[in-house]
Amino acid sequence: MALRRDWVYENNGGTCVAIAGSDYCVIAADTRLSVGYSIYTREFSKICNLADKCVLATSGFQGDMKALQKNLAARHLIYQHQHNKQMSCPAMAQLLSNTLYYKRFFPYYTFNILGGLDSDGKGCVFTYDAVGSYERVGYSAQGTGAGLIIPVLDNQLKSPSPLLLPAKDAVTPLSEAEAVDLVKDVFASATERDIYTGDKVEIVVINASGIRQELMELRKD
Amino acid sequence: MVSSLLPRRPNSRMMELHLTGFESCPLFPGGVVADHGENPLAAASFQLPACSDFDGFQKDAIQMMKPAKGTTTLAFVFKEGVIVASDSRATMGGYISSQSVKKIVEINPHMLGTIAGGAADCQFWHRNLGIKCRLHELANKRRISVTGASKLLANILYSYKGMGLSVGTMIAGWDEKGPGLYYVDNEGGRLKGTRFSVGSGSPYAYGVLDSGYQFDMSVEEAAELARRAIYHATFHDGASGGVASVYHVGPQGWKKLSGDDVGELHYKYYPVIPTPTEQEMADTSAA
Numbered sequence: 001m002a003l004r005r006d007w008v009y010e011n012n013g014g015t016c017v018a019i020a021g022s023d024y025c026v027i028a029a030d031t032r033l034s035v036g037y038s039i040y041t042r043e044f045s046k047i048c049n050l051a052d053k054c055v056l057a058t059s060g061f062q063g064d065m066k067a068l069q070k071n072l073a074a075r076h077l078i079y080q081h082q083h084n085k086q087m088s089c090p091a092m093a094q095l096l097s098n099t100l101y102y103k104r105f106f107p108y109y110t111f112n113i114l115g116g117l118d119s120d121g122k123g124c125v126f127t128y129d130a131v132g133s134y135e136r137v138g139y140s141a142q143g144t145g146a147g148l149i150i151p152v153l154d155n156q157l158k159s160p161s162p163l164l165l166p167a168k169d170a171v172t173p174l175s176e177a178e179a180v181d182l183v184k185d186v187f188a189s190a191t192e193r194d195i196y197t198g199d200k201v202e203i204v205v206i207n208a209s210g211i212r213q214e215l216m217e218l219r220k221d
Numbered sequence: 222m223v224s225s226l227l228p229r230r231p232n233s234r235m236m237e238l239h240l241t242g243f244e245s246c247p248l249f250p251g252g253v254v255a256d257h258g259e260n261p262l263a264a265a266s267f268q269l270p271a272c273s274d275f276d277g278f279q280k281d282a283i284q285m286m287k288p289a290k291g292t293t294t295l296a297f298v299f300k301e302g303v304i305v306a307s308d309s310r311a312t313m314g315g316y317i318s319s320q321s322v323k324k325i326v327e328i329n330p331h332m333l334g335t336i337a338g339g340a341a342d343c344q345f346w347h348r349n350l351g352i353k354c355r356l357h358e359l360a361n362k363r364r365i366s367v368t369g370a371s372k373l374l375a376n377i378l379y380s381y382k383g384m385g386l387s388v389g390t391m392i393a394g395w396d397e398k399g400p401g402l403y404y405v406d407n408e409g410g411r412l413k414g415t416r417f418s419v420g421s422g423s424p425y426a427y428g429v430l431d432s433g434y435q436f437d438m439s440v441e442e443a444a445e446l447a448r449r450a451i452y453h454a455t456f457h458d459g460a461s462g463g464v465a466s467v468y469h470v471g472p473q474g475w476k477k478l479s480g481d482d483v484g485e486l487h488y489k490y491y492p493v494i495p496t497p498t499e500q501e502m503a504d505t506s507a508a
Contacts, residue, residue, distance in 0.1 A: 006272035009285065101345045105384060106270040107282055127319075130286035133311075133340035135319055147316065161321040163309050163464040165480035 009109045013196025015145030016057035018115040020123030024176040024207040027115040029057045031200040042199035054089045054116035059143030061109035089116035093126040100132030111142035145190035145197040191218045279385040287314040293422030293454040293461040294335040296391045298415040302471040303393040306447035309463030320463035330474040332394035337420040338387035367394040367401030379409030389419040422454030422461035455483040
């Protein structure tokens with residue numbers, strides 16, 4: 001594939017995770033950018049604050065990530081000018097899905113997770129594939145370390161499917177502090193076994209009082 | 222992307238790409254050249270890679286990104302309307318990316334569509350179909366027929382024929398002519414029928430569905446037949462699983478009848494009866 005003269009993609013590695021709670025949302029991503037076996041930088045942020053209650057984390061090809069973030073931020077600005085309010089997280093979720101699908105034949109090589117609060121103040125996480133298929137979930141991981149992290153999150157957070165009828169409540173019982181600790185633990189574990197994950201993890205927490213950010217050191221090897 | 226490098230294709234289908242559903246609020250109603258990055262609200266069109274080998278590029282890109290695919294859906298017409306059922310598993314290559322995908326989409330209160338094949342392709346084009354159906358209602362002051370809706374979708378998919386879309390969908394609804402069911406796929410095929418199953422688990426679902434089908438079933442019997450067919454498909458097909466959802470479309474519209482985890486359905490249909498030895502062991506350890 002890379003031998004094609006017109007191959008324009010590369011995988012910069014990295015992992016993103018998000019967990020939705022009853023009144024908060026935690027979004028986290030590591031800060032390593034790699035190409036092949038080399039680390040280009042240890043301080044690269046994969047997280048973008050799109051709106052007050054809406055944060056995007058992206059892994060994959062960072063060139064496409066930057067283009068996508070700029071595109072969405074611009075669209076959000078236009079929306080604010082036209083509607084005099086911020087975009088809600090579910091609205092941004094559909095916008096992202098359409099933006100990804102518009103490049104269906106020349107895809108953005110990005111694996112996205114959108115996290116934030118919906119209009120009821122409840123945490124929401126939307127997970128995407130590269131061409132825009134999306135779903136609202138209680139938690140998600142994307143990127144090179146996702147295969148290592150998702151089983152742990154399934155074990156700790158798995159809740160009844162929203163498709164069941166009669167419906168069963170699907171809210172994560174974890175508190176905000178417990179969720180942040182869980183995120184730190186899974187990143188530490190993924191760093192052990194995934195060469196593309198490490199250096200630092202940037203953790204963003206959205207709740208009713210706003211957005212707060214935390215950085216935690218990870219193994220640098 | 223420089224448009225002069227677009228690959229020349231022998232047929233003119235490229236010129237007929239359906240760009241409906243792309244226009245958002247036009248900031249510049251004079252019409253703008255869709256130059257990427259210049260005006261994000263310009264009437265968008267699908268960007269294409271500037272390469273000489275379009276098909277090879279698509280093949281490699283899809284293989285690299287492995288977009289989510291979905292797998293067993295079925296629908297059939299009977300005396301009381303249409304039953305539509307599906308599993309809820311999405312796979313990316315060999316990885317299960319989700320066990321809770323909605324594969325039955327509600328196009329409008331009287332019509333359902335199913336997703337099989339590429340999840341993004343199906344989600345996007347079904348939403349586009351919903352928009353077109355609503356516009357039809359507003360323009361013609363009556364609801365669109367199932368025939369019309371399926372034709373709209375089939376025409377769109379035909380115009381993208383050969384470009385790598387993966388869509389195997391069924392449109393089910395109840396219109397003035399009664400219950401209607403159509404199968405539409407990315408080849409541009411459109412078939413009217415009374416029984417369809419689509420996806421990698423469809424052979425298994427057909428086996429159960431065909432042997433138990435009768436036109437004169439009640440709604441409960443039909444739903445149970447659909448549920449069993451989906452369960453058996455998930456049992457044998459690795460790419461199907463999760464929750465078996467069953468919907469019914471009647472003259473008043475669609476209604477979701479059930480959503481059952483297929484693991485639990487397994488033990489409901491095949492309960493574990495302990496052998497006498499096992500029963501004795503369980504009794505003695507309890508005692």
